[in-house]
Amino acid sequence: MAPRGRPRAFDRDAALRKAMEVFWAKGYERASLADLTEAMGINAPSLYAAFTSKEALFQEALTLYSATEGCDIWEGVPAAPTARAACAHLLRATAEAFAGDEKRRGCLVVLSAPQTEGSSPSICDALKHHRAATTAVLRERLRRAVAEGDLPATADVEAITAYVVTVQHGLSIQARDGASRETLLAIAGCAMAGWENLVSVAHPPAA
Amino acid sequence: MAPRGRPRAFDRDAALRKAMEVFWAKGYERASLADLTEAMGINAPSLYAAFTSKEALFQEALTLYSATEGCDIWEGVPAAPTARAACAHLLRATAEAFAGDEKRRGCLVVLSAPQTEGSSPSICDALKHHRAATTAVLRERLRRAVAEGDLPATADVEAITAYVVTVQHGLSIQARDGASRETLLAIAGCAMAGWENLVSVAHPPAA
DNA sequence: GCCTTTCTGTATTGATCGATACATAACTAC
DNA sequence: GTAGTTATGTATCGATCAATACAGAAAGGC
Structure with a gap:
């Protein structure tokens, strides 16, 4: 053959x-x-x-x-025992991954084509779709947590999902700006510091 | 003349x-x-x-x-009565600004040249410097809050600064992906939900 | 009027972009 | 062996990039 x-x-x-x-x-x-x-x-x-x-x-x-770089980060989300563990893992694993060598700082999916306007639409759509897909993984995990009683039924899953993903995306910018491993991990820690309040508020106020 | x-x-x-x-x-x-x-x-x-x-x-x-677009957002940071108000204002004003029309979603400073490698070094440096400068504004406000007793002396100003800035940067990606005004504001709200815990922990753990 | 200065539109520069034409090389099938 | 198929290297395509040469136009100074 x-x-x-x-x-x-x-x-x-x-x-x-x-x-x-x-x-x-x-x-x-x-x-x-x-x-x-x-x-x-x-x-x-x-x-x-x-x-x-x-x-x-x-x-x-x-x-x-x-399939390779993002794998460890996102596979751990559905596999985590609790919603909190899932988010903490996501952010910490992201921080660790972005603390690598100079050329690989930040996420390819986030940084490759940030401009909607004028870029190849198919490239932009593919990246956008990919971001939406990973976001969906987290959202599903949080929904499951609500269904299992891990999170209160009043928890705003959509908002929490968007928030955690936003921090993750922001880490790409920090990494590209040269933030140290310690800084990236500290950011991840800060993002999780308010977890108890986060999940116990139905609709977090804008301030 | x-x-x-x-x-x-x-x-x-x-x-x-x-x-x-x-x-x-x-x-x-x-x-x-x-x-x-x-x-x-x-x-x-x-x-x-x-x-x-x-x-x-x-x-x-x-x-x-x-001088024009970022003005309202960043002028309010030193002017805010408390550290909490400063951060809340920063994130909420950013969310509001990014909820504008299609062409202007997200921050020019964050999205214009995300790639360090190969870009015009002077452009990249200028944007990086600008991001560092705005970060410094927030850091100084938080330091002042510690000095004034608004924040506990044990608060990790560096980490909190990096965290808030990271959320702000992440909002640019969300905005470019088409997040609604409500979503952007909800993210800002989530980011502030854990404020009390955030400022009371000396070094937020990575999980 | 004339001279100098500065801006405007047309046309074009060399470099680089992504993508190919073409001839040749290396393999399988028979 | 010969025919058929696919990959390779060279050399190049038209399009677009940022940046200009040049000549004419519009102002002030005299």
């Missing part, structure tokens, strides 16, 4: 991983074909033959990212 | 404001000269004669932004 023509001379998975790292460090738009081909160690025609287009390459890189 | 040569045929301030709006909606890199000149109603040579370069134009737009 060997393929018919001339065999590919490079490791497709390894090249995809390199591409992901370039997108992670530079974002979708700023990652040029020259950047990508250099990092991947191949020429443009090979890239297009294997990945169709820059956009399709990014989509694959995004899938790889969520 | 009339200027010597042919008078400028456009309103420089009005053109700068238009440029700011383009940068706000598209970010620095994605805002092309064609976009800018069209919005400003002038040709490229006029733009360069009046603003030197795209980069210098952005710097001026950034100054205008902080």
Whole structure:
């Protein structure tokens, strides 16, 4: 069952991983074909033959990212024993992940294409969809917590979900600005400091 | 004291404001000269004669932004009667500001150039410096609160500052993802729900 | 009037963008 | 072997990028 023509001379998975790292460090738009081909160690025609287009390459890189980098963070959310543990894990794991090396600070999904206007709509939509999907994971976990009696029935699941996700997104900016591991973890700690009040208020007032 | 040569045929301030709006909606890199000149109603040579370069134009737009758009939000921080009021105002005013029209959702300072790698270093540094400056405003207000006895001496001012700023930055992402005014305000409310615990803990644990 | 100065519109610069045409190389099938 | 298929490297495509050269227009100074 060997393929018919001339065999590919490079490791497709390894090249995809390199591409992901370039997108992670530079974002979708700023990652040029020259950047990508250099990092991947191949020429443009090979890239297009294997990945169709820059956009399709990014989509694959995004899938790889969520399957590898975001995996630990988000798998722990439904698996956590309580709603509180789920949120604490999410924020702490995010802080730990963003404390890595220089090139990988912050989340690819959050930082790759922040501008709605003018960007490739499919890229923007894919990232937006991805953010919505991860948000849904947390929301479902919190809903389950309410159903199980872990959280009071009056807890505002939508608001708490949005709040925790907002802190997580904000951590990407902090990480890109060079915040230390300690700072990132302190932020996560602060965000959880008011948990008891947070879940016991039906509709948290705007102040 | 009339200027010597042919008078400028456009309103420089009005053109700068238009440029700011383009940068706000598209970010620095994605805002092309064609976009800018069209919005400003002038040709490229006029733009360069009046603003030197795209980069210098952005710097001026950034100054205008902080002098107008960010003004209400940040002026209220030192002016607030208490640390709690300062933070609550900051987050609520941010939520209100980001609930505006489609093109202006989120903060220009946060969203214009999220990628450190490869971007124009001076643009990136300017935005980073601006974020640091606004962070410093909040930090100073909290320090004053400790000095005045408004906050306990054991309060972790650095961590609280970083936390509140992180929520504020995260609101930009939420706003760009289309969060409603109610959602943005609910997030601000959630962020403040744990205030009493937040300020009474010396070093908030990571969970 | 004429000269200098500054701005305006047209047209264009070299660089870089993402994406390919083409000829050649390397493999399977027969 | 030959035919068919796919990948590779070089060289390049048209489009777009930020930035200008240039000539004409509109003002003040004299």
